Amino acid sequence: MTDTTNSYNMPDERGHFGPYGGLFIAETLIPAVEELDTAYQKHMTDPEFMAELDKDFQYYVGRPSPLYHAERWSHELGGAQIYLKREDLNHTGAHKINNTIGQILLAKRMGKTRIIAETGAGQHGVATATVCARLGLECVVYMGAVDIARQALNVYRMELLGAKVVSVTSGSKTLKDALNEAIRDWVTNVDNTFYIIGTAAGPAPYPAMVRDFQSIIGREARQQCLAQTGKLPDALVACIGGGSNAIGLFHPFINDAEVKMIGVEAAGDGLETGRHAAPLCAGRPGILHGNRTYLMEDDDGGIIETHSISAGLDYPGVGPEHSWLKDIGRAEYVSITDDEAIEGFHALTKMEGIIPALESSHAMAYTLKLAPTMQQDKILIVNLSGRGDKDMHTMAEREGIKI
Amino acid sequence: MSRLATKFAEFKKTGHKALIPFITAGDPSPEFTVPMMHAMVDAGVDIIELGVPFSDPMADGPVIQRASERALEHKMSLRRTLEIVSDFRNSNQDTPVVLMGYANPVEAMGYEDFSQSAQAAGVDGVLTVDLPPEEAYECATLLNAHNIDQIFLLAPNSTNDRIKKMDAVGSGFLYYVSVKGVTGACHLDTSDVQKKLIDIRANTQLPVGIGFGIKDAETAKVIAGLGDAVVVGSVLISKIEANLSAPDIAKQEIIELLKSMRFTMDNQD
Numbered sequence: 001m002t003d004t005t006n007s008y009n010m011p012d013e014r015g016h017f018g019p020y021g022g023l024f025i026a027e028t029l030i031p032a033v034e035e036l037d038t039a040y041q042k043h044m045t046d047p048e049f050m051a052e053l054d055k056d057f058q059y060y061v062g063r064p065s066p067l068y069h070a071e072r073w074s075h076e077l078g079g080a081q082i083y084l085k086r087e088d089l090n091h092t093g094a095h096k097i098n099n100t101i102g103q104i105l106l107a108k109r110m111g112k113t114r115i116i117a118e119t120g121a122g123q124h125g126v127a128t129a130t131v132c133a134r135l136g137l138e139c140v141v142y143m144g145a146v147d148i149a150r151q152a153l154n155v156y157r158m159e160l161l162g163a164k165v166v167s168v169t170s171g172s173k174t175l176k177d178a179l180n181e182a183i184r185d186w187v188t189n190v191d192n193t194f195y196i197i198g199t200a201a202g203p204a205p206y207p208a209m210v211r212d213f214q215s216i217i218g219r220e221a222r223q224q225c226l227a228q229t230g231k232l233p234d235a236l237v238a239c240i241g242g243g244s245n246a247i248g249l250f251h252p253f254i255n256d257a258e259v260k261m262i263g264v265e266a267a268g269d270g271l272e273t274g275r276h277a278a279p280l281c282a283g284r285p286g287i288l289h290g291n292r293t294y295l296m297e298d299d300d301g302g303i304i305e306t307h308s309i310s311a312g313l314d315y316p317g318v319g320p321e322h323s324w325l326k327d328i329g330r331a332e333y334v335s336i337t338d339d340e341a342i343e344g345f346h347a348l349t350k351m352e353g354i355i356p357a358l359e360s361s362h363a364m365a366y367t368l369k370l371a372p373t374m375q376q377d378k379i380l381i382v383n384l385s386g387r388g389d390k391d392m393h394t395m396a397e398r399e400g401i402k403i
Numbered sequence: 404m405s406r407l408a409t410k411f412a413e414f415k416k417t418g419h420k421a422l423i424p425f426i427t428a429g430d431p432s433p434e435f436t437v438p439m440m441h442a443m444v445d446a447g448v449d450i451i452e453l454g455v456p457f458s459d460p461m462a463d464g465p466v467i468q469r470a471s472e473r474a475l476e477h478k479m480s481l482r483r484t485l486e487i488v489s490d491f492r493n494s495n496q497d498t499p500v501v502l503m504g505y506a507n508p509v510e511a512m513g514y515e516d517f518s519q520s521a522q523a524a525g526v527d528g529v530l531t532v533d534l535p536p537e538e539a540y541e542c543a544t545l546l547n548a549h550n551i552d553q554i555f556l557l558a559p560n561s562t563n564d565r566i567k568k569m570d571a572v573g574s575g576f577l578y579y580v581s582v583k584g585v586t587g588a589c590h591l592d593t594s595d596v597q598k599k600l601i602d603i604r605a606n607t608q609l610p611v612g613i614g615f616g617i618k619d620a621e622t623a624k625v626i627a628g629l630g631d632a633v634v635v636g637s638v639l640i641s642k643i644e645a646n647l648s649a650p651d652i653a654k655q656e657i658i659e660l661l662k663s664m665r666f667t668m669d670n671q672d
Contacts, residue, residue: 014537024506024533026462028558028583030565170468176459183461188584190560287506287533288459300480301511302458 008254010324015204018327020320025203025290028187032195037205039110044212049105056101057216060134061091065217067224067381073351080234080374082367084354084384085221085249094357094386095217095245096127096198102213103196104131112194114138118182120147120175120241121312121359122154123386124198129163139163142181144174147311154390172305175315179289199242200319203290207320214248221381222252229379235260237370238383239362240280240333241313243322245385250331260332263322264366266308267335277306279318280326280333293320309338309394310358312386340365345388345395357386358394406499406527407552407575410449411610411631420627420668422447423612424661425503425636427454427470428487429479431643435650437490439657444498446658447665451491452530452634455484455504462505462532464587466637469644481508481517485524492525501528501554501575506538514545522549528575530554536572543572556580559599563606570607576632579603579613587637591616593625600629620660624667633668635661 010017023033043049057063066089070082087095100117107115115132118141119125125141132139141158145167148155158165171177186195200210218236225233236253238246240263253259268276276282279294286295288303296304296316308314325331336344341358344365349355356364360383367382374380388395396403404412414421424443428436440451456474460467481504488500502521509517509531521529529546531539536555543553552575557566560583569577581596582588596613603611613626614634626633639657646653 023535023537025535026532026558027535027556027561027565028580030535030558031560031562170465171458171472180459180461184464184585187462188588190583285510287510289461290533292510295507297507297511299511300482301508302475302480303507304458 010321011204011208015208017321017324019285020293020323021204021207021291023203023290024287024292026187028190029203032186032190033203033205035110036106039106040205040209043106043109049109053102053105056105057098061097061101062089063216064220064224065089067221067228069228070352073348074371076351077368077371079372079376080378080380081376082371083225083233083379083381085217085381087217087245087383087385088354088356088360088387092123092127092130093389094123094127095214095248096124097130098216098248099198099210099213099244100124100127100131100196103194104135107194108135110194112192114140114189114193115196116140116142116182116185116193117196117198118142118175118178119198120178120314121310121390122147122151122158123312123390125163125165126154126157126161128196129158129161132163133161140185141165142168142178142185144172144178145169146173147175147178150394151311151390153393175311176303183289199244200247200321201242201289201291201293201317207291210244211247211251211321214244215251217245217248217383218250218252221249225379225381231379232256232259233379233381234374235262235370236381237262237264237363237366239264239313239359239385240318240322241266241277241315241359242317243319245383247319247321249381249383254330261325261330262366262370263331263333264362265333265335266310266313266362267337268307270337271335275307276335277308277313277315278335279316280322281335285323288317291320293317293323294326309341310362312357312359313362334366336362336365342398344368354384355388356384357388358391360385405550405552405575407450410499411576414631421449421612421632422661422665422668423450423452423632423634424448424639425452425454425634426639427456427467427474428484429456429474429477430470430640431473431647431650433477433479433483436487439654440491441495442654442658443661444495446661448661450499450501450632452501452503452636453484453488455481455502455508457505457508460505462585464585464637466587466640466644470640481512485520485526488526489524499527500525501530502526503530504532506531506534509542514542518545518549518551521551526551528552528554530556530578532556536568539572547574554578557603559583559595563602566603566606570609573609576610576612577603577607578634579611579630580615581613582615584615586615588616591622593622596626597629620663620667623664624671627668628671633664635664
């Protein structure tokens with residue numbers, strides 16, 4: 001069905017990707033998202049805004065991030081040539097800053113003085129606290145109590161940067177509950193507050209807006225691949241929690257029908273155990289956090305608790321554009337268990353001297369499976385969305401080492 | 404004409420202001436809800452709002468969140484909420500019942516199945532917090548075909564255009580959320596409500612219920628002077644929460660508060 005994407009132009013004017021996306025929020029927030037949509041439409045076509053964004057990408061984030069040919073690993077696996085898109089080298093250590101830099105520039109132009117965000121692993125929280133520190137804006141980050149315990153380092157980083165980290169103790173005390181609490185804050189303080197959502201999900205225009213800010217990943221990768229190899233890649237691989245690093249890599253290739261796109265979800269203990277975070281592979285469409293998308297839910301429409309070794313993938317929903325790309329068959333979605341992710345983590349660390357984040361390790365683990373099945377003249381771009389420093393504790397603990 | 408429309412038409416003739424209590428179905432236990440509904444009717448309420456528990460109640464403050472969690476621990480669901488309405492209807496065919504909740508349980512059940520089942524159970528209105536008119540067309544059409552009103556929320560920052568939009572897709576009544584915030588908020592300013600009601604009245608003929616932040620008989624009285632109905636929720640649920648080991652006491656306290664609200668609302672100066 002890839003021919004239907006030749007003129008891919010999603011979402012529609014009401015923020016829908018087919019049946020997905022949309023505007024499923026309380027009435028009090030409608031004026032806020034309308035105001036945001038107006039600002040986003042206006043500034044994304046404003047050369048002055050785009051120049052400021054480009055300048056920040058270059059001098060503050062450190063872009064372009066390299067497209068690195070992992071020659072040793074490619075040789076070892078004996079198949080496709082593996083190229084890593086090095087988002088781990090960005091300031092703050094992950095792709096998250098591409099989006100927070102963009103949204104904070106919008107917030108500034110909209111005259112908002114208070115910034116809120118939700119965070120799971122803490123990477124988005126850190127990326128938000130970072131840009132708030134830079135502009136001197138008040139920053140409140142909501143984080144599940146469970147995640148605060150397992151990502152203490154990032155909590156400390158956010159506090160150093162001047163953010164207030166609020167522990168969320170309702171529900172499952174993880175990312176989805178942090179989102180609920182951020183939405184409650186937003187509805188209460190809607191006049192002066194800008195909500196920086198960390199992934200390509202939520203009410204319109206967030207899914208498209210976050211995608212557009214993250215698409216710098218795919219635009220660079222496409223150019224770099226052409227420059228380095230003279231051709232387009234054969235496949236793209238990226239991990240998916242909410243899916244912002246994946247959509248950022250995929251989107252600029254969407255009309256290149258010959259480029260396969262593969263999103264890797266977290267299978268946790270295994271899809272068959274029910275203890276996972278893979279709504280695209282094992283969930284069904286529903287409505288949560290402002291959009292219609294694939295969700296993990298019970299028969300009554302209650303959201304079920306997810307599990308993944310990686311806090312950043314531990315979320316029961318996914319960005320709505322991925323739901324659409326799955327349904328039209330433009331992208332393929334697979335899953336990787338905790339144990340497999342750890343293999344991927346070690347493989348990249350040992351073969352290339354790069355320690356990936358546990359989220360990105362899911363993409364590495366799928367590369368271990370996929371690359372050997374491809375010819376040696378094929379090109380595989382894998383998004384290395386973040387670095388693994390924040391996961392040292394989790395890994396050491398899992399392997400019985402005290403640090 | 405729906406049961407809600409009929410009621411509000413009667414109230415308009417007599418100048419009666421409706422009192423609408425909100426409780427969460429199945430809180431603190433499934434057995435509590437139906438007798439509580441009957442007792443509230445005896446205390447003089449006109450319409451009952453029944454909260455459908457949901458795992459992620461984004462528009463609710465801590466009090467109603469915890470009510471939802473307690474109900475879910477008892478495996479309360481949308482289907483079981485409909486059974487509660489059905490039980491209530493065995494001995495009350497007069498008092499309208501409005502379900503208030505979130506979109507996903509309805510989506511999971513399917514709009515067609517939900518509309519049919521809700522009508523069969525005796526539901527009169529459905530208020531889905533995260534289903535604004537932009538996304539509600541399909542659901543509202545099916546509900547209306549089953550003689551159920553889709554009720555929409557209006558907020559302090561809703562523009563006149565939006566009020567007109569609600570007027571076009573909504574029926575039964577409009578629910579004015581009197582503060583920007585979540586349920587149980589505590590900074591209700593009645594003069595703000597009064598100002599906003601002028602805009603609302605100018606743009607819709609639908610009756611207007613007012614809720615969020617109404618905690619006592621005096622406030623209920625003032626609000627009744629402005630709108631057509633007074634909705635009261637978190638303060639009732641606080642009484643359930645404060646008496647989890649003695650639900651009869653909770654019930655008694657709720658009844659007393661509702662009676663005092665009824666009294667002040669009926670005795671405007």
